[in-house]
Amino acid sequence: MWQASDSKIWQGRDDSRESPTAKRVFQTIHSLQTWQPEQTAQHVALLGFASDVGVARNLGRVGAAKAPPVLRQALANMASQTSAYPLLDAGDIHYPDGDLDAAQNEFAQAVQAIHAHQGKTLVLGGGHETAFAHGSGLYAAYPDQRIAIINFDPHLDLRRHHQATSGTPFAQLAQLAHTQNRPFDYTCIGASGAANTAALLQDAEHLGVNIVWDTDIHWGNVNAVLSHIEQVLSRADIVYLTIDLDVLPSYQMPAVSAPAALGIALDLLIHLITPILQSGRLVGADVAEFNPDFDIDKQGARVAARLLWHIWQTWR
Ligand SMILES: N=CN[C@@H](CCC(=O)O)C(=O)O
Numbered sequence: 001m002w003q004a005s006d007s008k009i010w011q012g013r014d015d016s017r018e019s020p021t022a023k024r025v026f027q028t029i030h031s032l033q034t035w036q037p038e039q040t041a042q043h044v045a046l047l048g049f050a051s052d053v054g055v056a057r058n059l060g061r062v063g064a065a066k067a068p069p070v071l072r073q074a075l076a077n078m079a080s081q082t083s084a085y086p087l088l089d090a091g092d093i094h095y096p097d098g099d100l101d102a103a104q105n106e107f108a109q110a111v112q113a114i115h116a117h118q119g120k121t122l123v124l125g126g127g128h129e130t131a132f133a134h135g136s137g138l139y140a141a142y143p144d145q146r147i148a149i150i151n152f153d154p155h156l157d158l159r160r161h162h163q164a165t166s167g168t169p170f171a172q173l174a175q176l177a178h179t180q181n182r183p184f185d186y187t188c189i190g191a192s193g194a195a196n197t198a199a200l201l202q203d204a205e206h207l208g209v210n211i212v213w214d215t216d217i218h219w220g221n222v223n224a225v226l227s228h229i230e231q232v233l234s235r236a237d238i239v240y241l242t243i244d245l246d247v248l249p250s251y252q253m254p255a256v257s258a259p260a261a262l263g264i265a266l267d268l269l270i271h272l273i274t275p276i277l278q279s280g281r282l283v284g285a286d287v288a289e290f291n292p293d294f295d296i297d298k299q300g301a302r303v304a305a306r307l308l309w310h311i312w313q314t315w316r
């Protein structure tokens with residue numbers, strides 16, 4: 001079920017008396033009042049997936065379904081600089097009866113419609129079941145393109161499944177690629193040896209997953225990590241970037257179901273995603289797993305919003 005955002009969400013400090021260019025996001029964003037995907041053409045469309053059914057099924061701490069409006073609020077007061085694509089609020093998909101397959105399917109159709117009109121999708125999760133909803137929509141929108149999936153996440157999220165959860169999205173996308181006879185090009189950056197069982201690592205190897213371990217991600221090794229990312233970009237037609245916010249260390253991102261002890265800190269994360277944003281190949285990006293119930297003085301919301309802001313402003 002599609003729902004427009006509450007207009008009261010987009011509020012902030014009004015500096016417009018100082019100068020006509022003293023604008024913040026809440027003053028420049030356009031919100032869809034009805035579902036009109038054609039209006040997203042040449043925009044970055046914020047689209048929320050208000051689900052944590054996958055987190056509950058994965059035995060996690062629920063609350064991520066409440067994230068999309070909280071993330072919009074945190075973004076509202078940030079400065080609106082010039083950007084390649086204006087930001088548009090395309091509302092949320094909710095699925096009140098908890099049918100995750102149906103919710104992911106409806107979300108994928110919304111994603112496909114936006115891309116059919118040359119929009120870009122910047123998705124606000126939801127648990128990481130968001131990645132199957134968003135990713136399957138991108139596979140549908142670009143049937144003939146080689147898609148690189150880049151996931152910043154300590155978790156491979158390749159769990160074997162009899163039902164969809166927040167731990168299965170890339171196993172589901174692998175299966176989808178297989179049934180469509182397409183390559184499955186999946187890179188997990190920041191994976192933790194402590195957070196993935198040997199069984200998951202075996203499945204990753206079998207699927208040809210590229211793994212960059214969290215212990216190899218630090219400023220002293222940044223060029224090696226960037227050249228790995230460059231390789232992924234160079235063999236892709238288009239790129240789907242997904243950021244599980246639990247890739248940030250818990251001191252920066254307490255507001256997730258499974259906080260990371262090590263993680264990739266915000267400054268380094270921003271540095272590593274920048275070439276992806278500037279590649280000219282990025283079609284969709286998302287941030288997942290934000291859970292406002294576990295936030296501390298809105299710190300996690302600020303960090304997530306800063307990431308969203310950087311993605312929007314840097315996207316070429
Ligand atoms: N989204 C994925 N979540 C992790 C959760 C791990 C945990 O709860 O410790 C996973 O399935 O591996």
Ligand SMILES: [Mn+2]
Pocket residue numbers: 153154155244246247258
């Ligand atoms: Mn994770």
Ligand SMILES: [Mn+2]
Pocket residue numbers: 128153155157166244
């Ligand atoms: Mn994840």
